[in-house]
Amino acid sequence: MFGEERRKLLKLKEILKEMGSALVAFSGGADSAFLLKVARDVLGERVVAATARSPIFPDREYREAESIARELKVRLIPVFTSELSKPEFVRNDPERCYWCKRELFERLSEIARREGVRWIADGTNSEDLLDFRPGRKAALEYGVRSPLSEAGLTKDEIRILSRELGLPTWNKPPFACLATRIPYGVPISEEILERVNRAEEFLLSLGFRQVRVRHHGEIARIEVEIEDMNALILRRNEIAEHLRKLGYTYITLDLEGYRSGSLNRSLQKGKNASGRAARPLDL
Numbered sequence: 001m002f003g004e005e006r007r008k009l010l011k012l013k014e015i016l017k018e019m020g021s022a023l024v025a026f027s028g029g030a031d032s033a034f035l036l037k038v039a040r041d042v043l044g045e046r047v048v049a050a051t052a053r054s055p056i057f058p059d060r061e062y063r064e065a066e067s068i069a070r071e072l073k074v075r076l077i078p079v080f081t082s083e084l085s086k087p088e089f090v091r092n093d094p095e096r097c098y099w100c101k102r103e104l105f106e107r108l109s110e111i112a113r114r115e116g117v118r119w120i121a122d123g124t125n126s127e128d129l130l131d132f133r134p135g136r137k138a139a140l141e142y143g144v145r146s147p148l149s150e151a152g153l154t155k156d157e158i159r160i161l162s163r164e165l166g167l168p169t170w171n172k173p174p175f176a177c178l179a180t181r182i183p184y185g186v187p188i189s190e191e192i193l194e195r196v197n198r199a200e201e202f203l204l205s206l207g208f209r210q211v212r213v214r215h216h217g218e219i220a221r222i223e224v225e226i227e228d229m230n231a232l233i234l235r236r237n238e239i240a241e242h243l244r245k246l247g248y249t250y251i252t253l254d255l256e257g258y259r260s261g262s263l264n265r266s267l268q269k270g271k272n273a274s275g276r277a278a279r280p281l282d283l
Contacts, residue, residue, distance in 0.1 A: 005157045012151040013042050019145065021046040023112045025104065025122040026076070028065030031155070032123030033169040034162045035148055039121070040072050048115055050077045052104055055084060055190050056177040058197050068169065079107050083179075084190060092188050094134065096179060101135035105142035120144045126152050173210040174260060182215050195246050202242050206235060210258050218249035223258040 016022065016039050024039055026032045026049040039047040051065045062078070069076035081103050083089045089099040108120050122139060124146035129136070139146070148158065162170035179188050181196045192215055199213040199220060208231070212223040220243050224232055232239065232253060240251045 005161050008151045008153050008157060009038070009161055012038055012147055012153065015147045015150050016042040019043075019119045019121070019147070021117045022048075022119045022121045022145075023108060023115065023117045024049045024074075025108060025120065025144070026051050026065055026069065027123065027175070028061055028068055028169070029123065029175055030162060030167075030169045030172050031125050031148060031158055033068050033167055033172075034158050034165070035121065035123050036069070036074060037072055037162075037165055037167055039147075040074050046117075047074060048077060048111075048117060049074045050079045050108055050111055052081050053078045054081045055193050056100070056179045056188075058178065058201070060201070061175060068167075077111060079104065079111065081107060084188065089179075090188050092179070092182060092184055092186055094184055096134070096184070096188075098134040098138050100177070100179070101138035102141070105138055105144055108144075109142055121147055124149050125155055125158060127154050176260070181213060186215070186217075195248075199243050199246055199248075203232075203239065206239075208232065212258055213243075214254075220246075220248040220251050221254050222252065223254045223256075226257040229253065229255075229257065 021043060022039055024032060024036045024047060026036055028051065036047070036049055049065075049069050051062055051069075053062060066076055081100075083100050083103055086099055086103065089096055089103070105120065112118075112120055120142065122144050124133075124136070124139070125148045129149060138144075153161075159170050178193045178196050182188055182192060186192075196213050196215050200211050203211045203213070203222070203224075208224050208228055210225050210228075214221040214223065222232070222239075236253075243251045
């Protein structure tokens, strides 16, 4: 390990030790897996993981989270959320993520109290705070801690440390919920989420590691890494045929390639979310 990453890792351990106990909002991605690993090393059995189960998350993500938690010897609690029952989420305005996270953190608060855990912790890193993330407002409202951010850890540093620690997620591609494939203003439905999920599952089965299928009505806009475009074009007929069977009329390849939050381009970024300082739960 290099000096700067080691210094931040030590700071992260100090933060977790001070927290005393934690319920980790565990997606199974690189950031939350690293947080869970370090929390397990520091807190032992005083750490519990919780993973959302919902139509906005593919089952494959839960299975991966379950496997990692088992390997780390951390108890995993499934959290069944019902975003699609909430009009504020379904209408899909730019605050969509706030309503999603509010639903999740409300459930996590109940679990934390039941388990006698003092803090809820998520995998937000220091670079995430620079992006448009309405969900941060919900985190602040529910007193959720972000130890990785508090320690100043960046995404690249987390991947470096994860590799050193032998975590299989060190190079796992980023993932966001399926609702992020639907443009703002288009109502979210289980039918659209399932169509997008099946399209992405098919592309992943062909060997593409980083995939987004953005839903634009009759149009499926595919994003893959730039270096994977030629491989996708070689299989364009097979891909187009499969996606047409899912209900898309036009299948396009985005020439700019995969980029996180590409549907945010239409937004004018406002001020960062603000709210109360993080606080421990009242047990």
